[in-house]
Amino acid sequence: MTSTIAYVRRYAIAFAVALLLHVTLFVSLQAAIETLAPEADRTILEPRPLKARLIRMRPQVAVPAVSSDVIAPQTSEADDEKKASDAIDLEDELTQLERLKKEREARLAELRSRAFRDAIGEELTAETLEAIEDVSQVYITEIYLAIVQNWSRPPSARNDMSAIVLVELFPTGDLNSVGVIESSGDAAFDRSALNAVRRAAPFAVPDDLALFEASFRSFTLNFKPQDLLR
């Protein structure tokens, strides 16, 4: 017992000093890295009018009534109301998103088919639609490959990160603008995505203006480093 006390007394001061040293070093290293790190380059572009118009076109859907009894039959009334309103909000948003998506798809399909009809002057069938899809797909793949080749990911990149980038092109294939719509939460990662697009430009785009307007005037890219170790 006394030997234990003597032992503790002999090493307590030394251990406290060692611990203090380590904590100080860790904190100062952290502070040094934070001050030395470059300022985050946060240029997030606003969505362009083309996109804004699409958003404004969102129709006012009727709020579907959701029975709160089904969700929480045993809770108090106040709770019921709150949950009900939450559920309705969610439902509302979902339906709106759904509609928006459908509208967009319809518009795109229409644009594509019109372009093809104009070009070939033919009746629209499932096969011709597929052909248009193929033509777009070739260009999309090419753009994708060009960007991936020019993308150098920062050391801070992780598999679960994802940055959505809005790219706008001129009909010549030159880059009009590029900006982050949805940040990954990591400034270096966002910058790397923007740089990849800038380096990959100019892109090969279809000569057909309608086709260009449909898919290449403005499109979003989702950058995800899924092939990383972590």
Place this chain on the structure above:
Amino acid sequence: MNEPLSVYSLIAGASWPVLAIIIGLMLASLVSWTMIVQRWLALSRALRDLQSFEDFFWSGRNLRDIFSDISNEAEPTGIESVFLAGFSEFERLSEQNADADAIMTGVQRATRVAVTREEMNLELHLGFLATLGSTAPYIGLFGTVIGIINSFRSLVNLSQATLASVAPGISEALIATAIGLFVAIPAVIAFNRFSARVEVLTKGYESFVDELISILFRASQARSP
């Protein structure tokens, strides 16, 4: 949102074998610094004690007075216990009326034992520091190699191998080497410094023992002509 190249994220982001090595090295660093601080305090106290004892010893007082003063102390310091061992052996043998040569041999043996024991006390933990200083870089390197192997294995699923796909793993793996060096460098410096200081102290003890023996020899010669 900030630049997450923090020390913490680099360490926490490592894979588990690398993480285990890093944590082990951190603990080793903590222990080694505890030893360093403890040895530093102990050795500087021993040096101080040696100087103050020598001043006290050569202050011209009677050896018997010095002996009774010191034997009343609760915890005799290193040099004091050497003196106690030598002088009590001298007293014991003198009372037995041994001849001068037998007394001198006995005193020499007793002081040699005491000096060796004190040397062992001074060298406590120095072996640990030496081991840590020489192995910590290798342990860190081992972590780095594992990290790099992992990071290259991730290339298997890639169609084209870019620097960007291996760089994150490697930069995290290199942290292990950095920490290994961080542990090893102070340990090696402390080991060398403390070894030198132990050497100085041992030399001090030995020269004191020589002086003590010559004084006692003269005393025994005077006593039994």
